[in-house]
Amino acid sequence: MICCKECLDMLSEYLDGDLDAKASADLDEHFQDCPPCIAFLNTFKTSTSLCRETLRQVDVPEVVQKKMKEFIDQQKQNKG
Amino acid sequence: MSFTQNKETKEAEEALVREFQAGNLDAYDKIAEIYQKKIYALSFNLTRNQMDAQDVTQEVLLTLFKKAHTFQGKSAFSSWVYRITLNASYMKLRSKKKEPNVSLEDLLPSYNSSGYQQDKIQDWSENTESFLFANETREVIQKAVDQLPEKEKVVFILRDGEGLSTEKVSDILELTIPAVKSRLHRARLFLRKKLSPYFEEYGSRREKK
Structure with a gap:
């Protein structure tokens, strides 16, 4: 048995389902x-x-969403 | 929100990037809409500061606007965005005084010479449903994540916070798959140990009531 x-x-890896069947069975x-x-x-879980x-x-x-929207519109205007 | 990018999403995004590169400004709106929340969340989880996360989001959106034409498509567009976001967040953190990180080694499990556990483990996992609704718990968790060493923290935030796959994180951070897995595991071990005293006490507080 494993220690x-x-x-x-x-x-x-056991919880993420990344172990092969043998290793998983060893843990069980x-x-x-x-x-x-x-x-x-x-x-741990x-x-x-x-x-x-x-x-x-x-x-x-x-407030951040609003600021970003204004910022994006401004960038577009500068470019357009 | 999980963000395991499938092939169609990747292709749709890259089509948007090509449209924007060709001069279609509306495509930029869509790109900004897709990424704004991801950029903000990643940056907030790293900096723990609303103003910083806002600055970083604005800076990254500006970089995307100005530099999207330089994007070559060698790796995924999303990996590029995440990398720019990480760099901008680290620049913010560099200018600040930082609490020293706790040594990760001290918080890993300890074993006897035959490889058996030496710590006494109390199982506090029952009755944890109410934890999430307590602001106090959230703060305790955020603080613990904050104390993770940098290398482990970024992997933990991208993998468990952003919900990205191991492969995606390895692409963004240019690390091997085993390195990503090992850092993620160490981060989770650290957090379990770091949070245990709080949850043990929380459990006994509940019992007394």
């Missing part, structure tokens, strides 16, 4: 016998997805 280090080294097998790695997997959602919440503020 914790080998398991956790491959965790991102390790998780069956290792509660600390399951806790690691769960918290959760922190990754919370960070991802937080980064994706950025919206362009309306």
Whole structure:
């Protein structure tokens, strides 16, 4: 069976679906016998997805959108 | 918003760029519309400052306007836009005093000589649904991302923040695929460890209520 280090080294690839079937099965097998790695997997998944959602919440503020529109129109006028 | 660019999007965008290069100014409007949010979001996630992100967005849109005719099409147009955005954001950051980055090595998992985990791991992953709605959580997360070392941070923001593929990030940053994967993994490990004390405490605060 693979050790914790080998398991956790491959965790991102495991979750991103980048591992081949054999490597993925090795991790599954390790998780069956290792509660600390399951806790690691769960918290790793959760922190990754919370960070991802937080980064994706950025919206362009309306005032910036307006400024950019004016800026673009101005550039076009200068050129046209 | 996920942005895994498929072949049709890439071709449609490059057709717009050719139209703009040929002098069609309306094509520029469409290009600006497609990229404005991506430029702003990337720049904001790097600089954490609305004014800076606004300046960068304006600067990049101006560069696209003035330099689109120099775009050769050797790599994807979107990769070119992302690269210009990264450079402009880094210029902004260079002029500012920075908090020192936390050492990434200290936050990686620790193992005994047989490769088994030494840290005591508390599973706080249950009951995290309410986390996202708390402003406090958002700030804690943003701060943690901010403390990532530069190399890992940019990969994390492009891959997990922008939702770009490993291949796309490797093209933008001119890194190998294994290098992108390894930096992404280190960033995620760092963030898990960095955020754990907050979530553990958050969990026990909830239980007490």
